[in-house]
Amino acid sequence: MRGLKKAAKAKVKPKIKARAVKVAKKAKGAPGFVRLPIVCDADLLRTLVRKKSVRVVDVRRAEDYKAGHIPTAVSLPLARLLENDSPERVVQILEELGITEKMPVVVYDDTFGALAARVAWTFQYVGHTNTALLEMTFSQWKGLGLEVEAKENTFKRAKHPLSVNKEMYADAPYVEAAQSQQGKLLVDSRERLNFLTEHIPTARNIPYTMLGSNGSILRKADELKRMIENRGIPQDSEIITYCGSVGTLSGLAYYALKLAGYNNVKLYPKSFKEWKSLGKPKDEFKEANYWDLSAE
Helix, strand or coil: CHHHHHHHHHHHHHHHHHHHHHHHHHHHHCCCCCCCCCEECHHHHHHHHHHCCCEEEECCCHHHHHHCECCCCEECCHHHHHHCCCHHHHHHHHHHCCCCCCCCEEEECCCCCHHHHHHHHHHHHCCCCCEEEECCCHHHHHHCCCCCECCCCCCCCCCCCCCCCHHHECCHHHHHHHCCCCCEEEEECCCHHHHHHCECCCCEECCHHHCCECCECCCCHHHHHHHHHCCCCCCCCEEEEECCCCCCHHHHHHHHHHHCCCCCEEECCCHHHHHHHCCCCCECCCCCCHHHHCCC
16 A cells, blocks of 8 residues: 555656646735636645645545545535525535635545535535536545545634525526527436436436546546537537436536536536426437437
8 A cells, every 4th residue: 555655646746846836826816725627636636735725525425534535625415515505504514614715625526526516516606616626536536545534624614705606507497498598408417218218308418427537527628528519519508407306417517518618507406306396398208229328
């Protein structure tokens, strides 16, 4: 294990110096803070952790966090957030975690980025724009031999303003209206078979399984852009993502679209579960053949 850690550090170290220079340059406009990209790589996060200029948020179960986590990380299980994800309550959570308005926040999970994406989206929705997804899962981080600790971290309570970004959010009435509006598209991020069985009418399918790559929760931007365009989705469209239940898979799709350069994206966080409970219309492919099961 010690040898693995040394190898991992040797692999990461050359990148850190170059990244640290970029960090310093980016920080000029906002002293003490770095403006994060959509996806934060391990080198940048390690640099920010050492500088004590980031809040790392672990959204796995509390018992998993206690067994080991990225240094300085605080625990925020997704289930706790979803108990009450009203904007007012989410801001209270940010304050409890010691997160100030411009502080960089990096979120990670161990579930291919889907849980982290839902939490990151929620933070940005209530006004914490400087939030990013870690490029890898905790298991991948640990597998590289990178630093891990087991102590529970707490920080002094902070003040954080509430500034809801309604441009990121869609509810059922908005989705229903969008179905007949030119330039607006629905993207279902569930697996292909679930989509074929039933989905919101007019939706197109980009399964979450197509979004990641080996070693990263999301593919490179150009790969995502090419894949999405090949599915007939113009870059100037307004896109609304949804999945089966609480917006986790579709949260990952939301960030995949943003990374690919699609600027006008919304999340329907209550997703297909609410849509069905409201008795809204559904479509299905009754005569799907073998090839329909492939999203390629």
